[in-house]
Amino acid sequence: MQADFNRPVLAVDTGTSYLSLALRADGETRLFHQEAGSRQSELILPEIRTLFRNAGITAADLGAIVYAKGPGAFTGLRIGIGVAQGLATPFDTPLIGIPTLDAAASLPPPQSCILAAADARMGEVFYAWFDTLNRRRLSDYQVGRAADIRLPEGCAFSDGIGNAFALENRPPFAGKPDMPTAADFLNLAAEGGFPAVAAAHAELLYVRNKIALTAKEQAERRARP
Known part of the structure; x- marks a missing residue:
């Protein structure tokens, strides 16, 4: 599939505790970026509707939808890709998945x-x-x-x-604690290098197979040097 960046493009990042949305339309990028915690699923569709309304467009006008594909918070990532697929499917809108670490590195x-x-x-x-x-x-x-x-x-x-x-136990290298917003995912997608796919073929990037530790595993990990 081919994304059309001459049309409006929406980006969705729900891989952290933030709900981050960006809409680029008519040369202007509108950003919603807010700590949402467990309210991502409650806020995401109303905030997308607000972005659409302010830009004077609907989902049918989108040339692509960019989404954070992880790694990140399992539940949040599922919310993001689910909404992206739901918006894209009726209009055959291409989806572009950007790995979260690639967006950070940019x-x-x-x-x-x-x-x-x-x-x-x-x-x-x-x-x-x-x-x-x-x-x-x-x-x-x-x-x-x-x-x-x-x-x-x-x-x-x-x-x-x-x-x-x-983090308290941070990497043994110098670094800044910044994370990308949805606008950064959008910018990276526009530069190319990440494939556009049909909604049915969109995937997430899972690096960890296990979502939670047992109490015994947590105690063992705390005891490790």
């Missing part, structure tokens, strides 16, 4: 070895290494203890980004 100026790391709860972080000068990912998407993160072979650290850098 925030600093282009550099050769950026660590993007996000809070994964349960004492772990999601992370990956990027060469944004050459638009390359240098590692797999991974999940694990921040203290266990290592530089890729032959890589000289240049920068770090993501909310994992605000």
Whole structure:
């Protein structure tokens, strides 16, 4: 499928505790970015309707819908992709999934070895290494203890980004705790490099198979050095 960025484009990010929405129409980007906690499912459709109304469009006018595909909060990601698919399906609107860590890595100026790391709860972080000068990912998407993160072979650290850098047990590298908004996902999609697919073929990026730890596993993890 082919996205049409000459038409309005909506971006949806529900992978963190924030509800982040961006609508680009007629050269203007409207952003809703707010801490929502467990209210994402309650707020997302009314806020999208508000964005549409303010821009004078409907879902039928969209040339693409961009969504955060993870890794991130399991329930939030499911809400986001579900709404994106629901808006896209009646009009055969293309969907573009952007990995959350790729969006985070796009925030600093282009550099050769950026660590993007996000809070994964349960004492772990999601992370990956990027060469944004050459638009390359240098590692797999991974999940694990921040203290266990290592530089890729032959890589000289240049920068770090993501909310994992605000944690008490943060990665052993320098970094800013910023996370992307939906507008950043939209910008990255417009640059190309991420495929547009039909709503039925949209997928999420799961790095962790387990959503929660048992009480015994939590106690064991707290006891680890």
